[in-house]
Amino acid sequence: xxxxxxxxxxxxxxxxxxxxxxxxxxxxxxxxxxxxxxxxxxxxxxxxxxxxxxxxxxxxxxxxxxxxxxxxxxxxxxxxxxxxxxxxxxxxxxxxxxxxxxxxxxxxxxxxxxxxxxxxxxxxxxxxxxxxxxxxxxxxxxxxxxxxxxxxxxxxxxxxxxxxxxxxxxxxxxxxxxxxxxxxxx
Numbered sequence: 001x002x003x004x005x006x007x008x009x010x011x012x013x014x015x016x017x018x019x020x021x022x023x024x025x026x027x028x029x030x031x032x033x034x035x036x037x038x039x040x041x042x043x044x045x046x047x048x049x050x051x052x053x054x055x056x057x058x059x060x061x062x063x064x065x066x067x068x069x070x071x072x073x074x075x076x077x078x079x080x081x082x083x084x085x086x087x088x089x090x091x092x093x094x095x096x097x098x099x100x101x102x103x104x105x106x107x108x109x110x111x112x113x114x115x116x117x118x119x120x121x122x123x124x125x126x127x128x129x130x131x132x133x134x135x136x137x138x139x140x141x142x143x144x145x146x147x148x149x150x151x152x153x154x155x156x157x158x159x160x161x162x163x164x165x166x167x168x169x170x171x172x173x174x175x176x177x178x179x180x181x182x183x184x185x186x
Contacts (some may be wrong), residue, residue, distance in 0.1 A: 014100040021098035025091060032087050039080050043073030057133035058148045064136070071135045079121065079128050086117030103176040112169040118162030125158070126151045 009017075042052045046064045049072060053059050064072075089110045096107035126149060133148040140146075 009100050009102075017100055017102070018098045021094040024094045025098075028087050028091050028094070032084060035080060035083050035087075039073075039076050043069060043076060049073075053132060053136050057129045057136060058150060059133045059136050059146055061136050065139060068136060068139060072132060075128070075131060075135060079124055082117055082120050082124060086114050086121070089113035089117060103172065103179070105176075108169055108173045108176065111172070112166060115162050115165035115169055118158055118165060120162075122155050122157075122159030122162055125155050 042048045046069060049064055049069055050061050053061055053064075053072065093107055093110035093114065096102070096104050096110065101107055130147060130149045133146050137145040
């Protein structure tokens with residue numbers, strides 16, 4: 001094990017931070033693999049895609065045309081990209097925590113980036129379902145096409161948690177700036 005830098009934190013806390021960071025980074029890898037694999041699994045197999053469409057867009061579809069399946073898969077890249085970017089920000093954050101750099105500039109930027117990804121997912125999820133409902137029913141006859149818009153508590157909770165984390169990251173950045181200014185006076 002490499003020697004941990006001593007930045008005013010007790011050694012026991014540094015060791016706990018390193019262990020926690022390693023565990024969270026393992027969970028991030030599992031999450032990224034699951035997100036990519038799950039998205040591919042859904043759109044490669046039409047039966048899985050139909051189930052996903054029913055859950056995400058509240059649309060019952062029968063047989064899915066190949067071009068509809070491809071469009072749905074391409075549209076799914078937007079939320080997948082946001083999730084992967086959020087996981088990357090967490091990876092960077094816990095990389096800093098592993099070396100006890102809790103208030104480093106990179107840690108604070110990574111926390112802020114993760115908060116922004118949470119906010120984005122809170123807004124993108126209802127949009128994703130609405131556009132998906134249109135994509136899946138565009139081959140139907142006029143009058144039978146659907147646009148289903150839904151906003152549920154999960155979306156609200158994601159927006160709320162993202163906003164709270166964004167506020168916390170801003171407060172932490174200001175606290176780090178004040179501490180740095182105060183250290184300059186000594």
